[in-house]
Amino acid sequence: MNDKPKxxxxxxxxxxxxxxxFWYNHGTxxxxxxxxxxxxxxxxxxxxxxxxxxxxxxxxxxxxxRDTVVRDSERIYEVNGKEYNASLSNTCMxxxxxxxxxxxxxxxYASVEPYCWDCHKYPKEKM
Amino acid sequence: MVDILKPEExxxxxxxxxxxxxxxxxxxxxxxxxxxxxxxxxxxEYLGLPAKDEWSPADEDxxxxxxxxxxxxxxxxxxxxxxxxxxxxxxxxxxxxACADKCHFFIGGGDPKNxxxxxAELLRSVYRKDFTTAGKILGSIAGARKITPLVIxxxxxxxxxxxxxxxxxIYCPYGIDTAEITMMGRELLxxxxxxxxxxxxxxANCFRTGNHLGIQPHAFKDMIDFxxxxxxxxxxxxxxxxxxxxxxxxxxxxxxxxxxxxPGTYTMMGYLMLFExxxxxxxxxxxxxxxxxxxxFTSSDVMKRLNGKMYAEAKRLGVKWILGGECxxxxxxxxxxxxxxxxxxxxxxxxVSPLTGTRFENAASTKMVHIAEFTSDLxxxxxxxxxxxxxxxxxxxxxxxxxxxRGMGLLDEPRYVIKNxxxxxxxxxxxxxxxxxxxxxxxxxxxxxxxxxxxxxxxxPRANAVRHVHDRYGVNMxxxxxxxxxxxxxPLMDYWVPDVGVTGIHELVANALVMDGEIERTTDLRFEPLxxxxxxxxx
Amino acid sequence: xxxxxxxxxxxVIVLGLIAYVGAGVAGFQGxxxxxxxxxxxxxxxxxFINRIMDWAKSPVPFRIPSTCGQQKSLDWIKQxxxxxxxxxxxxxxxxxxxxxxFRSLFRNSRAEIVGERIAYKWVVWLWLFAILFHxxxxxxxxxxxxxxxxxxxxxxKIFEQADGILQVGLPGLFLSGxxxxxxxxxxxLRRILIPKINYISLAADYFPLLLIIGIALTGxxxxxxxxxxxxxxxxxxxxxxTFHAGIPEGGISGLFYVHLFFVSxxxxxxxxxxxxxxxxxxxxxxxxxxxxxxxKRHINPWNPDVKFHTYEEYEDDFREKMIEAGLxxxxx
Numbered sequence: 002m003n004d005k006p007k008x009x010x011x012x013x014x015x016x017x018x019x020x021x022x023f024w025y026n027h028g029t030x031x032x033x034x035x036x037x038x039x040x041x042x043x044x045x046x047x048x049x050x051x052x053x054x055x056x057x058x059x060x061x062x063x064x065x066x067r068d069t070v071v072r073d074s075e076r077i078y079e080v081n082g083k084e085y086n087a088s089l090s091n092t093c094m095x096x097x098x099x100x101x102x103x104x105x106x107x108x109x110y111a112s113v114e115p116y117c118w119d120c121h122k123y124p125k126e127k128m
Numbered sequence: 129m130v131d132i133l134k135p136e137e138x139x140x141x142x143x144x145x146x147x148x149x150x151x152x153x154x155x156x157x158x159x160x161x162x163x164x165x166x167x168x169x170x171x172x173e174y175l176g177l178p179a180k181d182e183w184s185p186a187d188e189d190x191x192x193x194x195x196x197x198x199x200x201x202x203x204x205x206x207x208x209x210x211x212x213x214x215x216x217x218x219x220x221x222x223x224x225x226a227c228a229d230k231c232h233f234f235i236g237g238g239d240p241k242n243x244x245x246x247x248a249e250l251l252r253s254v255y256r257k258d259f260t261t262a263g264k265i266l267g268s269i270a271g272a273r274k275i276t277p278l279v280i281x282x283x284x285x286x287x288x289x290x291x292x293x294x295x296x297x298i299y300c301p302y303g304i305d306t307a308e309i310t311m312m313g314r315e316l317l318x319x320x321x322x323x324x325x326x327x328x329x330x331x332a333n334c335f336r337t338g339n340h341l342g343i344q345p346h347a348f349k350d351m352i353d354f355x356x357x358x359x360x361x362x363x364x365x366x367x368x369x370x371x372x373x374x375x376x377x378x379x380x381x382x383x384x385x386x387x388x389x390x391p392g393t394y395t396m397m398g399y400l401m402l403f404e405x406x407x408x409x410x411x412x413x414x415x416x417x418x419x420x421x422x423x424x425f426t427s428s429d430v431m432k433r434l435n436g437k438m439y440a441e442a443k444r445l446g447v448k449w450i451l452g453g454e455c456x457x458x459x460x461x462x463x464x465x466x467x468x469x470x471x472x473x474x475x476x477x478x479x480v481s482p483l484t485g486t487r488f489e490n491a492a493s494t495k496m497v498h499i500a501e502f503t504s505d506l507x508x509x510x511x512x513x514x515x516x517x518x519x520x521x522x523x524x525x526x527x528x529x530x531x532x533x534r535g536m537g538l539l540d541e542p543r544y545v546i547k548n549x550x551x552x553x554x555x556x557x558x559x560x561x562x563x564x565x566x567x568x569x570x571x572x573x574x575x576x577x578x579x580x581x582x583x584x585x586x587x588x589p590r591a592n593a594v595r596h597v598h599d600r601y602g603v604n605m606x607x608x609x610x611x612x613x614x615x616x617x618x619p620l621m622d623y624w625v626p627d628v629g630v631t632g633i634h635e636l637v638a639n640a641l642v643m644d645g646e647i648e649r650t651t652d653l654r655f656e657p658l659x660x661x662x663x664x665x666x667x
Numbered sequence: 668x669x670x671x672x673x674x675x676x677x678x679v680i681v682l683g684l685i686a687y688v689g690a691g692v693a694g695f696q697g698x699x700x701x702x703x704x705x706x707x708x709x710x711x712x713x714x715f716i717n718r719i720m721d722w723a724k725s726p727v728p729f730r731i732p733s734t735c736g737q738q739k740s741l742d743w744i745k746q747x748x749x750x751x752x753x754x755x756x757x758x759x760x761x762x763x764x765x766x767x768x769f770r771s772l773f774r775n776s777r778a779e780i781v782g783e784r785i786a787y788k789w790v791v792w793l794w795l796f797a798i799l800f801h802x803x804x805x806x807x808x809x810x811x812x813x814x815x816x817x818x819x820x821x822x823x824k825i826f827e828q829a830d831g832i833l834q835v836g837l838p839g840l841f842l843s844g845x846x847x848x849x850x851x852x853x854x855x856l857r858r859i860l861i862p863k864i865n866y867i868s869l870a871a872d873y874f875p876l877l878l879i880i881g882i883a884l885t886g887x888x889x890x891x892x893x894x895x896x897x898x899x900x901x902x903x904x905x906x907x908x909t910f911h912a913g914i915p916e917g918g919i920s921g922l923f924y925v926h927l928f929f930v931s932x933x934x935x936x937x938x939x940x941x942x943x944x945x946x947x948x949x950x951x952x953x954x955x956x957x958x959x960x961x962x963k964r965h966i967n968p969w970n971p972d973v974k975f976h977t978y979e980e981y982e983d984d985f986r987e988k989m990i991e992a993g994l995x996x997x998x999x
Contacts, residue, residue, distance in 0.1 A: 008723045011949060012716060019712075022815035022908040030911045031817045033902035057894035064837040111897045112813035112824055116834070142780060146862040150669065176974065210969055212725040213952045219718075220947030223872050225864040226771075226793060229778040235785060245867050262871075262939055269674055271869035297733045301765070301772045301797075302944055303953035305733060335976050336984065345985050346992035372995050414994060415981050428728075429973050436975045444978055463958075464731050468965045490740050490753075494961040501740050508743060535731075537738030537751040537958060544744070559776055559787045563735040563750070589778075592785045 034110050037102035045096055049078065049085050063089060063117070090121050132161075132581045135623055139588075143238045151246055152253070152273055156285035158185045164288050164576055167328035172321060174332045175430065180321025185284060192277060196320055200275060201258055203319045207312050208259065214312050217304045218255045221248060227296035227306070232567050233289055236585030241286050244296035244306040250283055251313055284322055287313035289582060291571035292425070292457075293530035298563055310572070315427045323426065327573035330422045334434050338417040339384035345371075345414035351387045352412065355397045362655070364647035367404045369412055372445065376411035377482060379442050382453025383420040385611030386632070392614040394653040395454060395632030402503065402634065405643045406483055406511065410451065416441035419458040420611060424465075425573040432469040435461055438496075439470050449479035450496040454632050456529035456610030457571065459498060463536040467494040484509040498532075500541040500609060503637060507548045513642040516551050518649065518658055522605040522629075523552040524636070525597045527590065527617065528565035529610035539563075542609050545633050549640035554601040560593035568608075570616035584623050587616070591624035598625050606630050669865050672858070675873035679881050679929075686928035691921020699924045700903055701912040707931035714938025719946050728967040730960045733953040753959045765954055769794055769801075793857075800850035804879070806830055806843035807886075814897075814904040838890060848883045851876055875942055878933050885926035895923055 042048075048055050050062070066087040069075040078087040086092050097103045108115060133141060147154055163185040172179040183190060193199065208215050227244040229235060234242040241247065249271070256263030256272035263272030273279070292307035317323070330340030337344055343351070349371055356367040370376065380403070386396040403410055416437040423431030442450050452462060467473065476495040479488040486505045488497045506512050526546055532538040539562050547553050560566055569587025570576075597603040606617060606628050617630040639652050652658055690699035736747025748757045749764060764770040772794045776787045809826055813819045831839040855876045858868045889895045899915040900923060906912040936942065949955065982989065982996055989996050 004727070005723050008719060008950070012719055015715075015946075016712065022812065023910075025816055025820075026905070026909045030909050031905060033898050033905075033915070056896050056898075060837040107898050109819075110817070111901055112819040112827065113838070113897075114824065114828070139783065144863075146866045151866060209725055210728060212722055212727050212950065213731065215722055215725050216947050216950050216952075219722075220941060220944040220951075222941045222944055223864075223867050223869065224772075224793065224797070225861075225867060226775050228863050228867070230776075235778050240863065240866055243863065243867065249867065260939075269671075269870050271871060294733055297953055298735050299771055299774050299776075301769055302948050303733060303765075303771065303951040305731065305953045308731070308953075336981075338981065344988060345994055346988040349992050349994060374995070414985075414989070415978050429971060432971070433973045433975055436973075437978075440975065440978060463960050465729055467960065468729055468967050469970065471964050486741065488740075489962065490738070490959075491961045493964045496961070504744075505741055508741070534733050534735070537734035537736060537747070538740070539737045540744050541740060557787075559789075563733075564774075589785060596784070 034106040036104075036107060037099060039097060039099050039103070041098070042096040042103075048096075049080060049083075049092075060115070063093075089117060132584060135584075138581075138584060142236065142585075145238070146240055151241060151249075152268075154241075155278060156241075156282045158281060158285060160186060161578065161581060163285060163579070164324035164326055164574065165578055167323045167325040171325070171328045171332040172323065175328075175335060177323075177430075178319055178321045185281070190277060190281065190322075192280065192320055196277075196280070197275060199319050200254075200280075200316055203316050204255065204258065207315065208255075211308070211312070213305065213308045216302075217248065217308060218252055218259075220302050221245065221252070221304055222302075224301065226299045226301065227304075230296045230299050231290075231306075232293070232295070232569055232589045233291075233582065233586045236569070236588035237582070239289075241282075242289055244300075244304075247286055247290055247306055248304065248309045250279070250286055251309055254279065280317070280320070280322070283313050284317055287317065288324055288574065289586075291530070291567045291569070291574055291586065293567035293571055294534045295530065295564070295566065298534060307572075311424075311428075314425065318427055324573065324576070326576035327422050327425045330420075331426055331430060331434065334418050334422065338413075338415045338437060340418055340420060340422060341384045341388050343384060343388070343417065345417075348387070348412075348414045348417055352396075352400070355387070355393065355400060358653075358655075359397055359401055362649060362651055362653060363401070363643055365401070365404065365643050365645055367400050369400060369403075370410075371412050372414055373411035374445050376445060377409040377448050378411075379416070379438075379445060379447040379450045380410045380412055380453070381416055381419045381438060381450060383455040383458055383611035384418050385420070385455075385615055386453055389615060391618065391630055391635065391654075392611055392632065394635040394638075395614070397653050398632065398634030398636075398638035399453060399499065401638040401641060401643065402512075405641060406506065409482065411445060411447070413441045413445070419453055419455045421458060421461045422573055424457050424461055428465075428469075431461060431465060435466055436470050438466065439473055442473070443475050448477045449491075450476070451479075451499060451502060452496055453499055454609040454611070454634060456531040456612055458531075458611075459538070460531035460535040462494065462496050466496070481505055483511050498536075498538060498541070499634065500538060500545060503634070504541045504544045507545060512637075514549055514637075514640045515642050516549050516640050518639045518652070519550040519636055520552070521659055522550060522631075522636070523554065523601055523603045524550045524605045524607050524631075525554050525556055525594060525603045526561070526633075527556075527568070527594075527606055527608040527613060528561050528563075529608055529613055530565060530567050530571060532609060533563055533565045537563075538609070542607075542633050545637060546607055549633075549636045552601075554597050554603055556593040556597050560589065566590040566593065568610075568613045568616040569620060571612055575612055575616050580619075583616070584620065587620040588624065590617075591620055594621065594628055595625045598628055604628055607633050607636060609633055669868060671868055671870040672855075672873040672877070674870040675877050678870075678874060679877045682878075682928065682932055683881060683885075683925045686925040687921045690924030690928075694918075696914045696918055696924065699928055700914055700919070701907065703931045704907055704927060705912070707934040711934045711937060714935075715943075715946065718938050718943055719950075722947070722950050726968045727952045727956070728969060729952075730956050730958075730965040731952055732956045732958045734958050738958060752957050753962065754957060758955060758957050762949070762955055766948055769797055772797055796850045796853045796857075799846050800854060803843045803847035803850060807841075807847055807883075810841065810843065814901050815908045817901075817905055836891070840891075844883060844887055844890075848880065848887065851880045851883065855880065871940060875933065875936065875940065878929055878936070882926060882929045882933065885922055885929065889920075889922055889926065893920070893922055895920055 078085045169179050253273040254275045262270040287310050290310040294307045297305040333342035334340045386392040421434050423434040473495045478492045479497045491497050566589040570583045621628045689695045734751040736750035739746040739753040749760050752758045752761050777790045830841045830843050858864050902915040
């Protein structure tokens with residue numbers, strides 16, 4: 002019984018699947034997106050927290066806000082002696098009004114689909 | 129023979145506690161009663177196998193050949209190159225432990241090296257040392273160990289505590305087959321002249337006389353004639369078997385156990401009566417007078433040498449096809465090895481039952497049919513007149529022999545036959561029958577007196593299941609389709625479930641068979657009264 | 668007690684430290700982020716092919732399926748076409764059951780002494796956790812494709828949504844991560860605590876489990892606790908997948924390199940270990956052959972010439988006795 006052809010075909014299929022990322026991307030370089038700041042955001046220079054924190058933990062901050070606002074009706078977020086209105090639509094989106102360029106780019110890149118906008122309306126974009 | 133414990137004591141002695149020491153550091157127990165006797169030199173010499181002077185496994189020094197390490201290494205390498213099964217099974221075991229409590233020897237004894245996974249590790253550890261990079265570099269951390277004379281002793285001890293029943297293999301997620309491991313282990317030992325007599329003596333006998341028991345042609349004929357006389361006395365019908373007859377349609381081959389010892393002999397009488405009754409054009413052969421093949425327990429080469437006689441004789445006699453009797457490992461060989469080894473059987477025809485016209489397509493190439501297939505086909509086509517009430521004193525259960533169950537799948541044919549010839553049939557619990565069946569505890573050449581303790585322990589799971597149906601339904605007869613079973617189960621039953629007898633299914637068939645011109649039967653084939661309904665089954 | 672797991676635990680800790688210090692502290696991010704992952708892929712591919720072809724080189728001399736059901740025989744006897752297949756299609760179904768559903772493991776039972784009897788109980792735990800472990804692992808691998816594909820295909824997005832269906836916390840909890848860790852811990856504890864399993868376990872059995880636990884823990888840490896900038900990570904992984912590898916500006920935390928290094932080690936380890944069961948299960952002769960031995964001749968490529976004892980030799984030995992007994996002979 003010569004089953005080598007079958008085994009080789011099996012191996013080829015396995016490695017075709019295994020190397021899927023290599024050929025799917027055709028080796029095309031796609032540079033990582035950089036969130037685009039709106040003019041207002043640029044002027045503000047500083048978000049509610051520092052950039053490094055915001056990059057990695059903004060989702061947790063928003064989650065926290067949601068809980069304090071909805072459950073405790075505590076609308077004020079205080080940090081470093083400054084007070085902010087804990088609101089995605091009114092505070093965040095006030096500066097970061099360019100959702101497509103600021104939010105979506107990275108979310109798409111990282112294949113994240115936040116459910117923020119299941120409830121929240123986002124302001125009409127000002128380009 | 130060493131005295132063994134009483135059944136209750138043996139049962140209580142089962143101990144699943146794991147030893148303190150690593151298994152690599154636990155030496156095998158090779159005291160009297162714990163090993164099979166080695167074979168005599170003359171048998172090895174007769175077969176042209178590596179021979180060894182008289183020795184005993186109890187000896188401190190086994191006086192292995194000077195280059196024993198090289199012999200084992202080269203032998204191992206050769207087998208890795210010949211058998212993908214060995215290579216894959218050496219590499220892929222994950223030691224999940226699913227097999228651990230599936231072995232009857234482990235269940236009945238508790239020795240952890242009878243867990244199939246460790247039995248295989250005995251070889252695997254040496255394999256890692258000799259053939260894998262990790263094992264060479266990391267040694268014992270990678271589970272590798274160097275082969276020593278003590279490892280050889282361990283192999284001898286544990287590869288002759290495996291009955292190659294393959295029960296563990298059906299639970300293994302990768303189908304690792306311990307029978308393959310044991311067969312390889314035994315072949316390697318055989319290269320050093322280490323064999324057991326209960327296997328090699330039958331092999332040597334079979335090679336010369338055609339059967340394991342060394343029965344010579346004239347004695348074979350005498351034995352059959354003797355059965356014919358008994359049959360005539362019981363039924364009044366004269367049986368006319370033929371021997372070595374050219375031009376017969378069918379060659380019938382059955383294990384020598386069937387014409388040598390009770391209760392197999394009654395099964396042999398059963399075949400003769402059945403064939404006479406249906407007027408089958410068949411012949412027996414004195415040259416191919418063995419269905420069994422202890423070569424299976426020695427090496428593939430020896431298996432082939434013994435098996436060759438079946439086709440050679442069929443060709444010489446010019447028969448159309450071969451019919452095989454009730455035997456376990458015989459059918460593993462026929463179903464999984466014979467055609468590959470000694471085929472193609474192009475001088476034979478696809479078997480067709482002369483009575484029913486049924487073409488046995490499932491034997492189209494090997495051209496050998498199992499008698500349970502043949503008889504169930506006869507019954508299905510109403511070719512037999514049966515009076516099952518003649519078996520009414522028996523409450524029957526059926527022991528699936530390991531090899532027909534897991535090496536073939538012959539499960540429903542024998543049950544169909546039994547249910548048609550007996551009125552009282554009760555199957556044992558589901559995880560002890562069919563593909564999950566338990567070994568008799570004496571298969572693969574271990575049916576020898578000197579290891580009675582091991583055999584009774586190994587047979588315990590089977591006996592335990594029989595006791596269950598004995599207690600619940602009053603079962604008093606254990607039917608089987610294997611000559612080793614018919615030799616091994618009676619002492620097992622005497623030991624664990626004393627009220628249960630052992631029979632082949634064709635003995636039951638013959639009891640129920642209403643033959644043309646028969647006298648009124650008063651006894652069964654054992655010359656015991658047909659009806660003993662007064663006899664109480666003990667509760 | 669068998670303490671092989673200590674060797675493996677030590678090995679995994681040392682490997683973790685190497686990556687943490689090497690990439691995180693000493694800054695060899697190129698080595699751990701680019702060179703070693705590529706090396707791992709190359710070794711994996713070469714090693715895997717080599718192992719499979721080495722198995723393929725040895726023939727299957729005999730057709731030895733373990734039959735787990737009724738054979739094909741007479742028309743009116745119902746064959747178990749899956750557990751005792753006689754056709755290629757049956758074999759394929761049997762293999763699919765075996766590989767996808769762990770059919771044989773599902774049969775598992777436990778033998779126990781109950782009073783004067785031995786009893787067998789069907790046990791599902793090993794099967795259940797094995798299934799959970801393998802499918803969780805598979806799910807985790809699929810999910811990670813989001814880091815290697817741009818744009819991310821829809822099926823992966825759907826898969827992620829299903830995996831995060833509970834919508835617990837932010838970032839949303841992935842079930843597969845939790846089940847992988849739980850199943851791996853179950854399998855590990857089983858190995859350490861059940862005496863029989865402990866007795867048979869080698870360091871090589873603990874090592875991959877601990878390594879996978881390490882991978883899962885570092886992954887969970889990064890996602891839910893210590894946090895990493897996933898965009899930077901994708902920048903690195905996309906670089907690897909498009910052969911334009913580079914370390915993103917500003918670097919990535921040491922924990923990420925521990926995670927990546929564990930994965931690389933696992934991938935390298937596969938071809939040289941029992942983890943090859945993933946390929947071996949396809950080649951197991953007791954499962955991947957039809958039980959059609961008597962219908963179709965199986966060829967053994969090395970079928971040896973052996974010495975038979977021929978009928979002529981036999982008759983020469985016994986001729987007188989045969990004639991006397993009235994048995995026919997070839998030569999008078």
